[in-house]
Amino acid sequence: IYILGIESSCDDTSAALLCNDKILSNVVADQKIHAEYGGVVPELASRAHQQNIVPVVHQALEQANISKDQLSAIAFTRGPGLMGSLLVGTSFAKSLAYGLDIPLIDVNHMQAHILAHFINEDSHEKPSFPFLAMTISGGHTQIVRVNNYFEMEVLGETIDDAVGEAYDKSGKVLGLGYPAGPEIDRRAQLGNPKAYKFTKPKVDGLNFSFSGLKTGILYFVQRETKTNPDFVNENLNDICASIQYTIIGILMDKLKSAVKQTGIKHIAIGGGVSANSGIRKALKDAERKHGWTTYIPKFEYTTDNAAMIAIVGYLKYLNEDFSDFDVMATARLKI
Numbered sequence: 001i002y003i004l005g006i007e008s009s010c011d012d013t014s015a016a017l018l019c020n021d022k023i024l025s026n027v028v029a030d031q032k033i034h035a036e037y038g039g040v041v042p043e044l045a046s047r048a049h050q051q052n053i054v055p056v057v058h059q060a061l062e063q064a065n066i067s068k069d070q071l072s073a074i075a076f077t078r079g080p081g082l083m084g085s086l087l088v089g090t091s092f093a094k095s096l097a098y099g100l101d102i103p104l105i106d107v108n109h110m111q112a113h114i115l116a117h118f119i120n121e122d123s124h125e126k127p128s129f130p131f132l133a134m135t136i137s138g139g140h141t142q143i144v145r146v147n148n149y150f151e152m153e154v155l156g157e158t159i160d161d162a163v164g165e166a167y168d169k170s171g172k173v174l175g176l177g178y179p180a181g182p183e184i185d186r187r188a189q190l191g192n193p194k195a196y197k198f199t200k201p202k203v204d205g206l207n208f209s210f211s212g213l214k215t216g217i218l219y220f221v222q223r224e225t226k227t228n229p230d231f232v233n234e235n236l237n238d239i240c241a242s243i244q245y246t247i248i249g250i251l252m253d254k255l256k257s258a259v260k261q262t263g264i265k266h267i268a269i270g271g272g273v274s275a276n277s278g279i280r281k282a283l284k285d286a287e288r289k290h291g292w293t294t295y296i297p298k299f300e301y302t303t304d305n306a307a308m309i310a311i312v313g314y315l316k317y318l319n320e321d322f323s324d325f326d327v328m329a330t331a332r333l334k335i
């Protein structure tokens, strides 16, 4: 079975080819244009998708050495995401599936961040059910109980900003480029995590909140630069390490509560922030300390990619769970 996956929910145009559950190609065109605006500009994102989609799909087919008429089905991201961006991938996927007269499969982007763990890789063990998934990305922060491929229950989520946003907005305060997550992570590894203390939010149950932290960091920087205008430059690594320490603490506290509440000790992470070195290390420590089994995705399946869309397409294909051609892109699609 050959599945072509198409992802266009935010600012990455991606296409991937799967042979059963193995990746043959996974092409990602990211959009540099947003960096100068300090965030994704939806209108520009849709235009760039429109420009990129055919070359990206073409390249994915070529790298996989597969021709269009060998395809079994087309899987695409239906949502959640930016409407204009989703429309490009959705319309393209429909046209191609219609033209080739093969099934169309719609995919939930947040389920895909989780099910990326079922891509067949020699170096990666697939999680066993049930497990807890923590999806930490640019738009979401969720703890999900995964009973089966398509039986998922959100146990907790952010009530305001996503954790990726907390990274990116803190980075903006510190004068770092967009997205700031990777740069904060890099500097955090060179600094002292206990140099500065930021307050953790108090949120009930398994929900998260990150908007207070962002404000806390802003006030902290304003206060310190009053007495020393060079404060940020002189202490950037320590500030980044302290921010990262606080964020990882928030995530791990909630994960521990989720384990306690459900009794499930199998933990998988997914989404852009799962590339973070701090969360990866914290999970490895928890394996030793609390007897958890943790699943950490390969780096290329953390931020947005079409391989994760294609694997969901494959799993749905096996169930013959196909979409009608009047399926619509849905910006606020729920798990």
Ligand code: ATP
Residues within 6 Å of the ligand: 009, 010, 080, 081, 109, 113, 136, 137, 138, 139, 140, 163, 164, 165, 167, 168, 179, 180, 181, 182, 185, 271, 272, 273, 274, 275, 276, 277, 302, 303, 304
């Ligand atoms: P969603 O999946 O919720 O729709 P998205 O697709 O925009 O959101 P992803 O591409 O999954 O988000 O993740 C992007 C986010 O991951 C950005 O906020 C970025 O700063 C963050 N990120 C990437 N690498 C790291 C890292 N090493 N440390 C921390 N954050 C990171």
Ligand code: FE
Residues within 6 Å of the ligand: 109, 113, 137, 138, 271, 272, 303, 304
């Ligand atoms: Fe994403």
